Amino acid sequence: MIPKRGKAVRRLVSVRRWFQRFSFLLLLLLALGSIVVSRSDAPWINGFRAGFTDATAPLIETLAVPVRAVSSWFSSFEDIESLRHENARLRDENRRLQMGIVQAQRYLAENRRLRELVGAPPPREGKHIGARVMASGGGAYTRSFILAAGSDHKVRRGLAVLGPNGLVGRIVNVGEFTSRVLLITDLNSRLPVMLADTGERAILSGRNGRLAELKYLPTRHSVKAGARVVTSGHGGVMPPGLPVGKVVTVEKGLVLVRPYANLNRIVFVRVLDYQPSGLIGTGGGEKPKKPAGAPEKGRNKAER
């Protein structure tokens, strides 16, 4: 027995030495292989990623406490300095918004009456799920967030994520307690949008910077700087009309959009659980009430 054991130990030692000698090369090859495998975007990789983010979430949350305390201490100085300006700006904005609310309520009532008149179903509002940004995913060349809300909070892949002023991105990976948001400025983000005033459709493509680019616009478009960009609702995951951003540059076929949401300073977001009409068996979302006098047959046709 003893010689056999000695032989095994010697073999183990030689394997260990061999591994130590070539570990660098082996690990490099393993890393390269992992890149190739992960590029396939297999569901098990996404599942593994989501599970791992879930598992490390408590640790990240704990480490973030002192970091955020120091950060908020520094930003409190910034706040004191700019408090007077901010107050004046907010008062002004509040006055304008008060006027806007009265006008919006009038339009809303008018819209409801007109919808009843033509028998159109009311637009689906969807449900909102509040979530906190837990960690900044991505890096220099990617833009994503990790949210502290997952499938436990009914977050699903593909849902729209909104900031205080507009669209932030969409959910790309969901764990039990966490989920990942791909920002609209990420290089891989493609979002069907339209111009709010003219209705011209386009695709909003991320550029990894502060601005995103409008692509596939009609050849003779009438886009001007200052035009509002909203979601078109194509693809069915996002409702039409969500505010996305404002056109800031139009030159030589390049149309750049600045998102309404300040993607660098977001702390809380809303995940919009929206179920478009016409999809069967997707579950969730709120059922629209049947409008008074709407012909059943006609409505079904429209939904199809």
Place this chain on the structure above:
Amino acid sequence: MSRATLLTAERLARLSLPVTTTFLASLFSVISLPMSGYVSVAPGLTLMAIYCWSVWRPLSLPFGAVFLIGMLEDLLRGLPLGLTPLLLLIMQAVVRSQHRHIHGRTFDIFWIGFVLTAALHAILQWIAAVALSGGYVGPEPGLFQLMFSVAVFPILAWLLLRTGRAFRVSI
């Protein structure tokens, strides 16, 4: 707790300090701060920790540990799995090969060494971004990140040095 157990625990902590601090630096690097533009320029804390330990005690941070920490970062950041370990392993090997030129010299040389390491890392990261995106990607975010990392480096290096000395690690 007996004295022997305490000594063993202290020895274990000392041995695992480079790996533990690099792992913590990696986790800290994904914490989001509500600072304008922070996400795009967040400093490469993991690279800093790897650089420091590879200069001070090259063998205390094994390639396997760097590989695992890099994988962890990819999982958390949503990057293609293997990308960060690939870059970090290359940088670790480069720093190890230059260890004798940097170790024991003045802080200026130590810092310049990091500037060169971070610059090489930024170039490789940009090449990887272009290769993986399949189109041209501007190098600006990488450059800003490099500048921020170079500025933050002395603070992290000082913290690691203090931690190492507190655990009586010979640096």
